[in-house]
Amino acid sequence: MTIALPARPDWSQLIKSGSRVFVGGNAGVPYALIDDLIEHSKGFSDIELVHMLALGDTRWAKEEYRERFKVNTFFIHGEEVRRAIDEGRADYTPVFLSEMSSLFSDGTLPLDAALVSVSPPDEFGYCSLGVSVDICMSAVRQARVVVAQINPQMPRTAGHSFIHISEITACIEADEPLQQITLPPIDSVAERIGQYVAMLVEDGSTLQFGVGKIPSATLKYLQRHKDLGIHSEMLSDSIIDIIASGAITNRKKTFHPGKIVTSFCIGSERLYQFVHNNPHIEFYPSSYVNKPSNIAKNDKMVTINSALEVDLTGQVVADSLGYDFYSGIGGQVDFVSGASMSKGGKPIIALPSTAKDESISRIVPCITEGAGVVTSRGNVHYIVTEYGIASLRGKSIRERALELIRVAHPKFRAKLLEEVRKHYWVPHFQQKYPTDIAELGAIQLQKIVIQGETFYMRPLNPADERRLQEFFYSHTKETLRLRYNYDPKQMSREKSCNLVSVDQNTDVALCIVRQEGSRITIHAVGRFYYNQHDNSCEAAFVTRETQQGKGMASRLLTKLIDIARMRNIHRMVAFCRADNKPMIAIFEHHGFKRLFSDDPSEVELALPLQEDNAANATEQDKQRDH
Secondary structure, three states: OOOOOOOOOOHHHHOOOOOEEEEOOEOOOOHHHHHHHHHOOOOOOOEEEEEOOEOOOOHHHOHHHOOOEEEEEOOOOOHHHHHHHHOOOOEEOOOOHHHHHHHHHOOOOOOOEEEEEEOOOOOOOEEEOOOEOOOHHHHHHHOOEEEEEEOOOOOOOEEOOEEEHHHOOEEEEOOOOOOOOOOOOOOHHHHHHHHHHHHHOOOOOEEEOOOOHHHHHHHHOOOOOOOEEEEOOEEOOHHHHHHHHOOEOOOOOOOOOOOEEEOEEOOOHHHHHHHOOOOOEEEOOHHHHOOHHHHOOOOOEEEEEOOOEEEOOOOEEOOEEOOEEOOOOOOHHHHHHHHHHOOOOEEEEEOOOEEOOOOEEOEEOOOOOOOOOOEOOOOOOEEEEOOEEEEOOOOOHHHHHHHHHHOOOHHHHHHHHHHHHHOOOOOOOOOOOOOOOHHHOOOOOEEEEEOOEEEEEEEOOHHHHHHHHHHHHOOOHHHHHHHHOOOOOOOOHHHHHHHHOOOOOOOEEEEEEEEEOOEEEEEEEEEEEEEHHHOEEEEEEEEOHHHOOOOHHHHHHHHHHHHHHHOOOOEEEEEEEOOOHHHHHHHHHOOOEEEOOOOOOEEEEEEEOOHHHHHHHHHHHHHHHO
16 A cells, blocks of 8 residues: 655745744654755744754754744753753743643643654554654644654654654655764763662562663663563663563563553664564653653652752752753653652662762752752652662651761761751751761672561661661660660660761771661661770670571671771670670670680670781680690
8 A cells, every 4th residue: 555645844834933833852853854944944033943852963053043943942952952041042941741741732832833753654654753752742733733754764663652644744754863872881980879779679660760871870780680660751772781681571560561661762773773663662652651640550660860969958959050951850750759659669869979070069958059949858768879878758857968968978978067067957966977888898788688588787877866766765674784784764866876976987887777668777786896095896786676586696797897807906805794695605606705704794705806816816725725
C-alpha cells in the first residue's frame, strides 16, 4: 500500500506574525524543518517558539533572528538559548513536566502550530514520534496545524507514540541523524555517590533517573540487584548494560508490569537502535509518565535526581545559580512527589558535595540570594553526596542540619556548624562537627547481613544524638549495670550529644544500625578511646538485648582492632565486670589476655596490636611461666 504524504509546508498559509509555534525537543529536534522555516520566514516577526530541552545547535535563538523569533523555553539548554535568556531576548517558563501539556490544552499557551520529527509511516499510515514523545504528543493534539519532518533515522518506539499521517498538515522528508550525547566518564566522586545510592535500592524496586555521571555510576552498582523495574521520564545509554546484566526484569512492577515506561531518550546511536521496535520499552506522554499519582502506583519507587545546592534545612535548588537561571524544573518534583506517595518509595537527591574544584560547598547554610527552591524541605527524604547518605524525612531542623553537615565536604563542616549555631538550630553544647574515619576508605557505610537481616556498620555521628538516647533507654538495668558498672538513670540530650560528637581522627565510635526507609535504629555501638601517654586505646561495646549473641559485638571489635592497627597504636585494653562473662569471652576470642588485677570484681584484658609488641608480650609470658 502506498501512503500519500502531505504537501511541503507553505509557511505563509500555516503561520503568521505573532504566532506561537511548538518545536519538538530533546534528541528529536526537527532541524531540517526549522531550517526550512528560517529560509521562508523573512516576512514574519514576533513568532514565539515554545520548546523544552533542545539538543544541538539551537540556531533560531541567535541574535540575528531576534526580530523574527522569540524563544520561550521550559528548560534552558544550549549555548544560544542560554545567551538569549541572559541577554533578555528569550524567556524561561518554570513548570512541572507533568503539567506542561496542560498549558496547551487549557489555553494558557495556545499553539498555532507544532513542528515535530517523526518516523516514516508504516503500511497503515502511522508515524512514530520515536525518541521524543514527552510533550510532543500533547502539542500535536492541541496545535491548529502540525508540520512534520519525516526522518528515516527516527526509531519507531512502542507505547503511545504514534500519530497518523492524516493528522499532519504538511511535511518535508529529510534523512538526518538524531542529536546524540556521549556519557561523561565516571569520576571518583560520582563512583562513591553511585555506591551510596545503590545501597538505598532494594531488590524489586522501580527506578527513575536522569543522564550524567551519577546515574551512570548508580546503575553500574545496581547490576547485581534483582527484579528491578524502570518508570522514568527519560532513558540514557546506561540502561543498556544494566538490562544486559539481568537486573532489570520489570516483573515486580505494580504499574505496567513487564514493561519499561518512559517518555523520551537521549544518548548515542546505540541507544536509538536499542529502543527501535523494542516491545519491552513503551513511550508515553509526559503528562502520563510524570503524573505523581501514576508514579506512586509503583511500589518501592526510587527516584534519583540532582541539585545545584541544598541548604541545611533540606531545601533543594535545581534550576538556578543565584539570579542566573541554569536549567529547569523538569520532572524532579513530579517524581519526588510520586516516590513519596509510593509504598516503600524513596525520593533521592544526589549531588557532589562541592563545585569549582572543591572551592564551593553545595551544602550551604542558606540558599544563595536569587536562587529558587525547586523541591521543598518537606518533600526531601534523602540527600546523597560522596560522603554518605543524609536521611531527612521526619527529622527536626537540628537533626537535618547535623545530617547534612555530615555529608558535606570535610573542609566546610566546621564553617557550616558555626553558621547554624548562630540561628540556634543546634544547641550551644554541640561543639564538634562530624568527622570521617579515614581507615574505612571512601565508603564509610558497610552493608552486613546477620542471620538473614540487613544492617549497616558506620561511624557514630552528631546526628545520632536522639537515636543514641533511644538506644540507651532500650537497655535493661542488667545491661546498663554490666556496661557502666552502675545503674545510670538518665541519658540527657547533652550527654548523648557528647557521646556521638566524636573526633574520629583520635577516638573511634562505630555503630550497627538497621535502616528501614527513613527509620534508623541503633542496635550496637563499639568504640575506643585513645590514650596518648602510652599510645594505647581502651575499647568497649554494648549491644541491644534483642541482638545479643548474633555476633554484632564481634564485628565491631574486629573493625576497631583493624583501625587501631592501621593507626600504629601499640595495644588495646578493655575493662569488664568479672561477672560479664559474655563480653570477656568476646575479647578473649579476639586474642585479648587477662592481666593481673587487685580488684576481683573487675577483669582487665589487653591485646598487643603491633608485631614487635606481640613478640615482647609472648616473651614476657614465657618468663612468667618459668
